[in-house]
Amino acid sequence: MKAVVCQNAELTVRDIPDQTPAQGQVLLKVLRCGICGSDLHVRHHCDLFGRLIGRAGYKNFPDASEPMVFGHEFCGEVLDHGPGTPKNIKAGTRVCALPFIRQGKDIDCIGLSARSHGAYAERIVVENSMMVPVPNGLSNDMAALTEPMAVGLHAVNRGEVKKGDVAIVIGCGPVGLAVICMLKAKGVRTVIASDFSPGRRALAKQCGADVVVNPADESPFSTWEQYGFLGGIPELLELAVGTREKLGKLPVPWWHTWRLAEGLGLKPKRPIIFECVGVPGVLNNLIDSAPLFSRIVVVGVCMQTDQIEPAMGNNKEVDLRFVMGYSPLEYRDALHMIAEGQVRCEHLVTGVVGLGGVDNAFEALRDPERHAKILVDPSSRATTPAPPTR
Template sequence: MRAAYIQNGLVRLGDMPDPIPGKGQALVRTHSCGMCASDAHFLHAGETIIALSRSHGGPYAGLDFARPFVPGHEYVGEVIDYGPGSACKVKPGRKVTSIPIMRQSGAHAIVGFSHDCPGGFGEYMLLDEDMMLEVPSDLDDDLAALTEPLAVGLEHARRGRPTKDDVVLVLGCGAIGLGVIAGLELLGIAPVVAADFHQDRRDLAIAMGAEIAVDPREISPYAPLPDLGGWRVNLVYENVGMPGMLQQIISSVGFDARIVMGGYCMEPEQLLVFAAQNKRLNIQFAGGEEPQDMQLALRAIADGRIDVRPWLGERIGIAGVAQAMADMSGPSAPIRTIVDPRLTPG
């Protein structure tokens, strides 16, 4: 199959072996796949990420940075076939998405970060049939591909155990932060304050349901806010993933605040326990989505409760992956560029 793949920190274009499904595995033809920041992280920090997984336990321990792998873990595709002995729960020809995890046939891999389970930047994928969710036939492929990133935000939102007495702050309005805001909106939680350096991201935060969006260089989101009658935030969702963020939040929040750490920081974080203890803070670390979050995300996109159309940017073929990854860190980058391996032969 044709694919865009990563090898030794470079994006390459070429032929990869066609995946062959085993028992419990579905062969799926990729329709649309979102480009996530974690895909780009592997270009400059892949060896570090792999080493951390091997030292501390993590999903990337089985990767060899010198060997090619096909990224892409936010996808929708068409079921083509199954491996022998599979239950075949979704009929061939139907569209599916899934949590990007493979546990069938003795495997334990992350789809898109595995040498054996290629991701959506290639023509074909292997998916775990127990993880698959059938996508409504009339749902646009590009919208369906946003199920996974939205589900991560929904997971983070519920991890904070928000109540209607909370005043919430969401730091960072990329896909995950916007997903958190959408999840809070579904739960009926308000008010929500969003903070981001970029005006377009703040505009998106308002569109997703935030009441206020501030530039933290101009207004401290931790101070009493006049637009909220002088109330201060007491529940903070961190979606930035930069070293120093946790201590900054600890120093800024009030007593009995709750902090949900969703940003993926791969550098050591130094914090003053004394300050956190004196304020009696509760710090919750959020992880990836679970099946309930994927199900809710897909339903909410399909029935229109969450409109993720503003997240969509350019649609590209696999030949455009390298340039799109290079461009995705800029302030004008869309929330999601969509890769369709069917667009160009490469």
Template structure:
């Protein structure tokens, strides 16, 4: 079958990928749509660094298999697909032709394998892939595949908001890339107000307003903090740091009102420096968010299918496999693209 793969830092399309075969508890699906995630772009450029940092960590719930960057790496974890075949000894109500999505994890005899970066587990940038039947969710309400594929990135924002559990506070969202936009959408569904969003990109600011931000500012003209003082005064709030650039977190600690929560959802890959005095003096609660829970993934799908979250504005292009290398380059310009959907 055909698939776009990463090999030695380059994305290209191969025509000779081995066909996946479903085993017990698995479902073979035909990929209908797969979003390109910012983490995929980052892995393509900085995969060796990310793997090195991963080797330094302990305490993870499970350790993914090591990835060889000199071999084909399969990616694509924001997907919707059509059921083709149910594996042997698999108890499921799924039937061929059904449109589904899934929590991106493949359950296997030797342990769970994330569907994210792998030399062996196929992802959504290929024509077909395997899913674990217990984790598969039917796509309801006739939701189109290219919208259902955005269940995964919207679940990231939902998880960050759930960790904060805002109770009447407003929110400031710094950075309106896909993760920041997902946070804004989740805040709106939770009834949080006011929501102040800040980003240097005019295109991202427009999307922030469409996703539910009440006040959207260009930090070059008015900082998010100045905008918050204008609309929220000095009362506490929840700050979502979705930039992931060194220095931003320390700036948040310096300017956030006393008693506020800070949720870091942007991934800063470099070393950063903070002054704890800011957080201690103002008794700030700081936590870091990553991924989502299966229940949040299901809730995200329901919110999109029911129309509570409109993901249509996020989709700026839909391409075939042959255009995946172009799409990886094109996503470097936030004025042109937010989410490019691959339709194998």
């Protein structure tokens, strides 16, 4: 079968052996596969990525010199089941699948492994237990967005965002747009999106952002007073001293009232900031410029060593949370949220190519004004990204 192989940073279409599903596994015909930002990174920084993920315990990542087939954002059609594999999901069913598969005693990340190839291919083997049928006649294009939408859902869940919170999304590439989609699906009333690119700001608005900001013109935190945030230490001192003075005038011990107020959740307001850029310097800039008590959820993956000033985080009591991936439940929920119309993410797909166009698609994705998410359709002959059919 044909697949796009990455080796020494070169992408070429090759004939590779068909995989045979083992017990507990299923063979799929690939219908669509999204090109992920991590694929772009790994193409040119494979060995660095392998060392980093290896330090976290994943030992099955290939060297740059080894052939690897990317593709972990996919949907497909069930073709065959491995021996002894339950056939509760019958042949011909369209499915999405979490990109994890058992290989002996190990579990591989599909598309980030030399032995478990991804979906830049005509067919792929997946774990039966990881499959989720595509519901409600959802299109292949939208079903292929399940994985990136699950990333966005996981980030929002880790941020513990409530409907009345102010969420600020820094960076409106595919990850930031997925976060915006999920914030609005969760009913968050105020979502501020920030990006230098006019095209991405337009997409952020289409995905539901209430306010879009060009950081070259204004800070996404410039309206902190409007939302009742504390901009710095003077405001915090005034709040502390002023509150104590007011409570001291009540006919009850001030500390009882203070403790009751805290128990009722009456604490200083803070924004929840999603860092979706992953470039050195961004995180430190956020810590430096964000209001007090901000919760920063780091979704963007910075591949280089970065530097922050922890003392500034102390001064502002900033809450840092790093996120990666999603759970099987979040993956299933993301698919159903798309299928039920809770998540409106159709604007993310800006192009479709065949296997022969993957190299061109990687190049096209370098221009944020042209593309956000390009999908691979192995049955297509398109060598340049063609607009998707709506």
